[in-house]
Amino acid sequence: MTHNTPLSPRPLRDLSEVHRRVLTTAQLRAHGVTTAELNEQCRPRGPWQTLLPNVVLLHPGPPTSEERLHGALLYAARESSAPGVPAQPTAEEPHGPVYAEAMITGLAALTLYGFSATPPLLSLDHIDVLVPRQRRLRPAGYVRVLRTPVLPTPRMVTGLPVAPVPRALADAVAELTDAEAVRRLLTEAVRAGHCEPAAVVRELTQAKLLNRPHVVDAVDSLLAEGRSIAEDRLYRMVREYGLPDPVWNVDLRLPGGPHLGGLDAYWPEQAVAVELDTRAPRQDEDALWSEYARKREHLERLGITVVYITPKKLRKSLEQQAAVVRTALMASGDRDPAAYVVVLPR
Template sequence: MTHNTPLSPRPLHHLADGGRRLVTAAQLRRHGVSAAATDEQCRPGGPWQQLLPNVVLLHPGPPTSEERLHAVLLYAARERPAGGTVAVPVQPGPGEAPAPAYAEAMITGRAALTLHGFSATPPLPSLDVIDVLVPRLRRLRSTGCARIVRTTALPTAEQVTGVPVAPVARALADAVAELTDAGAVRGLLTEAVRGGHCEPAAVVRELNRARLLSRPHVVDAVDSLVAEGRALAEQRLYRMVREHGLPEPVWNVDLRLPGGPHLGGLDAYWPEHAVALELDTRGHRQQDDALWAEHARKREHLERLGITVVHVTPRKLRDCLEHQAAVVRTALMAAGDREPPAHVVVLPR
């Protein structure tokens, strides 16, 4: 075969139509392009190029960031059956079909965080490798710009600019796994919380699942993250009381029975109504089940004493502040219909 030998004009025209520029070797074969013909087109200086094993870019110029992302996904995704989508539109425009789903593959790590809008991660063109998350038993190896990250349970991907991307907490864990600089880790975790991308508890769960909490620089960063998350949640709580016209509570107090045991700490307490509010900001050194059991025991004890406990999470305060204010207001209004509570001593915490 010579350089000028035509290669199935109809299929090649179809593949290149509409900006569709990436295909797998298997997809080419299904359109009548042999392996030998593909190798000929991908020779140095040829019209095509092989970006990754079995992934072909149908133009000779440097790949764009979008093309690199889709190439990594094509390389890692489980092959679609014959008759499926044969190429990837790099930037779907109005009226074009959406980007195809990639079976058992999604972008994770720093590339995913950049797609989620993080400023602490490099822009896509600056990344030498792109992490892609796949099931643990997939037979793949890292190569070229694709770094394989394995997991026993693939999360539900989020679509960002037509690309399946791991949720922020999972992408953070995969990014942190590759970092040894404490400042870089702290910067990523801080941006995750301050930027409202996710709650500290979700990040901590993923870091714990990835067994990264044994690394001192990660533990230090997580301590800062938990403190940051709690401070933000407390600010939202103060704003909820102020902006929604709730009575001013006493803040950050301990309750005790007169001459008796300690009943627990509370973030806010309305003594005249016997209504308590507790923020759920669970620490990373305790198992969720054990800590939830402790919360439940305290709540049951307080309610037996006639104290209503409102339990809120930082996420609820972030996403539905007005609804949380209504919950507290309802509890306060219902106070007059309850039996008088037991007398408790309120102390500053």
């Protein structure tokens, strides 16, 4: 036995279907395929073909979208302790390799999430793969390598590690110059419930994309879309959980005095207000939060209870938010009467 002889070769039938069709050269060696055999199989018009550097497609036809995705991850994944071999299946991951420090992002990721505004996988010229910044990895073939200082926790979609939707959106938007395409992507992300507007804006800010006018315009539409959806959920919360009808979208003023601020819902008899916290993480976030805090403090000094609710809480825990508002309404009888304020339509 020489140092090139694989120890305990694993038969190809032990792998799941897609992993029998796309393997690295190191994995093939681990399965007993010699370099000479590999070269023979990958000859022109041979039964195998090189899909990417050190990644082999074990049939002669065009790769499927699934094969392209697995091939991209095999190319980009961090090597295991055995040189050139991506992490092997474990008891917890029996059906294929663990793609360490690599995940699908960009338009391919959004298509995997089910976005209708993205192209089919096979029509994409390239597939974006996100890896840590320190990795020495070059783009190759149809794989575009994107780097990040902090790798996010991936989500598993169809058995593949995929970047979270906000990060995948930012990576997709970075390469798009069509304002309408950007707007469609951001709007679908919020309307279909994939993520909250604030999370998208946070990623776009970190990617330094908010200096592009077409992105800023799309973000403005996104925030308007997010507020509209949150308002609809607030109406539904009041209706479905039997809360008293408030007055909607009002401004409060002291009689003959200053403007106290706008509110999304207000119960005058109980002096309870609800305001949607739809702040987006932009550069003026601290100043905007200070304005929120000053407004709340001023209203509560007047005896008005203010309940702040985020769109995310309305989406994920509508019943719990209704209970919070109901508790505030019930507690109003135990408080001193609030100051008289003028309620005006906003």
